[in-house]
Amino acid sequence: VVHTVKEMRALRKELGGPVAFVPTMGALHSGHLSLMADAASENTSVVASVFVNPTQFGPGEDFNRYPRQLDRDVALMRDAGSVSAVFAPSVEEMYPSKPAPHAFFVEPQGLRSNLESIARPGHFRGVATVVSKLFNIVQPDVAYFGQKDAIQCLLIQHMVRDLNFPVRVHISPTKREADGLAMSSRNAYLSADERRVAPTVYRSLQAAEAAFRGPQRERRVAALRSATLEVLEREPVLSVEYVSVADLATGLEVATDLVPESGALLSLAVRLGKTRLIDNVVLREREREQSKRKGEGDGAAADDVMWLWAML
Numbered sequence: 001v002v003h004t005v006k007e008m009r010a011l012r013k014e015l016g017g018p019v020a021f022v023p024t025m026g027a028l029h030s031g032h033l034s035l036m037a038d039a040a041s042e043n044t045s046v047v048a049s050v051f052v053n054p055t056q057f058g059p060g061e062d063f064n065r066y067p068r069q070l071d072r073d074v075a076l077m078r079d080a081g082s083v084s085a086v087f088a089p090s091v092e093e094m095y096p097s098k099p100a101p102h103a104f105f106v107e108p109q110g111l112r113s114n115l116e117s118i119a120r121p122g123h124f125r126g127v128a129t130v131v132s133k134l135f136n137i138v139q140p141d142v143a144y145f146g147q148k149d150a151i152q153c154l155l156i157q158h159m160v161r162d163l164n165f166p167v168r169v170h171i172s173p174t175k176r177e178a179d180g181l182a183m184s185s186r187n188a189y190l191s192a193d194e195r196r197v198a199p200t201v202y203r204s205l206q207a208a209e210a211a212f213r214g215p216q217r218e219r220r221v222a223a224l225r226s227a228t229l230e231v232l233e234r235e236p237v238l239s240v241e242y243v244s245v246a247d248l249a250t251g252l253e254v255a256t257d258l259v260p261e262s263g264a265l266l267s268l269a270v271r272l273g274k275t276r277l278i279d280n281v282v283l284r285e286r287e288r289e290q291s292k293r294k295g296e297g298d299g300a301a302a303d304d305v306m307w308l309w310a311m312l
């Protein structure tokens with residue numbers, strides 16, 4: 001476990017390649033551990049970072065109460081045995097205040113109209129900034145992210161392309177509890193009653209997915225959104241922030257109908273008491289998914305972003 005940029009750079013020189021990187025904010029759960037296991041199975045070395053990044057939290061968000069438990073996280077990673085090194089910097093190490101305050105940020109322009117960006121002003125600027133810094137410090141060959149934060153995945157894919165980071169982005173499918181709730185460090189905030197209601201979030205997405213895949217082959221955005229909302233609204237304690245149907249490659253909202261062969265991301269954010277939960281499913285034609293998995297249709301797979309999503 002190292003805490004400074006200097007130590008991390010020295011350690012990086014010792015690691016055998018390819019080097020994978022799993023950035024986290026700690027409070028690790030099995031979703032993180034499975035990302036690390038995926039990373040270890042496909043690479044020689046795995047670096048994980050644990051850093052609760054202040055610049056991606058807005059005023060009034062949960063930066064102060066976000067769980068910080070480095071010793072427990074390190075013990076979990078040690079037991080799982082997938083990680084070669086952990087980078088756990090302080091805020092001052094990442095955002096020095098002396099001699100002059102840290103003043104450079106990475107500003108994503110493209111995803112500004114995405115509903116998650118609108119709901120959390122400044123959030124993706126903070127994510128893009130810290131992930132750029134971490135990429136520069138760790139210099140991985142490949143970085144692993146979970147599909148639960150789908151817009152974050154898109155953002156990183158776009159950033160890597162636009163700013164020419166020599167890093168491949170790997171997206172692993174969302175890990176879920178047995179009742180379907182997407183694993184998240186924020187689930188720890190839920191009371192027992194809230195925890196009982198929380199699986200409704202995924203059930204609402206499954207309802208829309210059933211309409212998309214079922215005999216009616218629903219492609220109208222309004223109908224897919226209503227199918228989701230209908231399930232969410234059965235639980236009055238859930239307050240819906242948004243339900244988004246966005247193009248899988250651009251992250252932009254789809255206005256009316258899904259184009260048959262291009263994929264869509266159905267994602268949502270709800271509040272359950274004081275906790276904000278997000279989740280998503282990818283809606284795309286099965287035939288296309290399967291042919292991509294088999295490595296067919298290479299022409300279409302030329303688009304990196306689509307190819308990465310097709311790996312899900």
Ligand code: PAF
Pocket residue numbers: 023024025051053056127130131149152
């Ligand atoms: O997904 C997260 O935990 C964070 O947004 C990340 C990528 C570690 C950046 O702080």
